[in-house]
Amino acid sequence: MSADELSSDELRRRAPFRVERVGAFVDAVVAIAMTLLILPLMESVGEVADAGEDTLHWLAEHDQQLVSFVISFVIIAMFWMIHHRMFASVEGVTTPLMWILAGWLLTIVWLPVATAISGAMDGDDAWAKVLYIGSMIATSLFSLAIRLYLRQHPALHRLPADSLTPGIVADLTTALLFALALTLSLTVPDIGYYAMFVMLLGPFAQGLVLRLMRGGAARRHG
Secondary structure (H helix, E strand, O other): OOHHHOOHHHHHHHOOEOHHHHHHHHHHHHHHHHHHOOHHHHHHHHHHHHOOOOHHHHHHHOHHHHHHHHHHHHHHHHHHHHHHHHHOOEOOEOHHHHHHHHHHHHHHHHHHHHHHHHHHOOOOOHHHHHHHHHHHHHHHHHHHHHHHHHHHOHHHEOOOHHHHHHHHHHHHHHHHHHHHHHHHHHHOOOOHHHHHHHHHHHHHHHHHHHHHHHHHHHHHHO
16 A cells, blocks of 8 residues: 555654654754854964954955854754754654655755855865755755655645645745856856845746746636
8 A cells, every 4th residue: 555545643653753852953963053153264264363463354364164154054044944844844854855855954064064165165166066056955845745745645734735835836946046156157157156036036036937837827728
């Protein structure tokens, strides 16, 4: 018998991972990842102090690292808030879902490394951009995979069927906008990481896609 043919109670009984434990685990991993973001800056403070330089010199010398730190901190916080809202209505975690979630966590844990690389390397380093922005694309795609899995297994959660669609659209458009930012940063090197400002188009892109989807559905049923 497939998972989709099971009753809600039976599917939750067969889900081997308790949501509370999974949530605590995710919170701990995300908190550690956010803390790790600051370590390169902590080390640089000691280096500047040992060299006898002052605070203004440190700020000027490590401005790129500071910007990367702030961006990554905000992005991890954003991804965690999206995940937290989604899992607030989840009542069971199966092994496949746990593996998808592990992939999502892998991208979160990797981001401090990518942040350190982007902050330390030359602004024209293409691979630093690929590792940094590419990790955010991967996080968005894993979040999308989680939503798609939940849509296919409604017994695992209390989310209304139509409530998953905006989240799926949001994850998809977020991944596409990150991909656009990466393309711009690589093809127009002078823009650099300022290409990330295209993410401000997220709400508009999501609203446009949802309107197009609703318009298409209305025409099919008209």
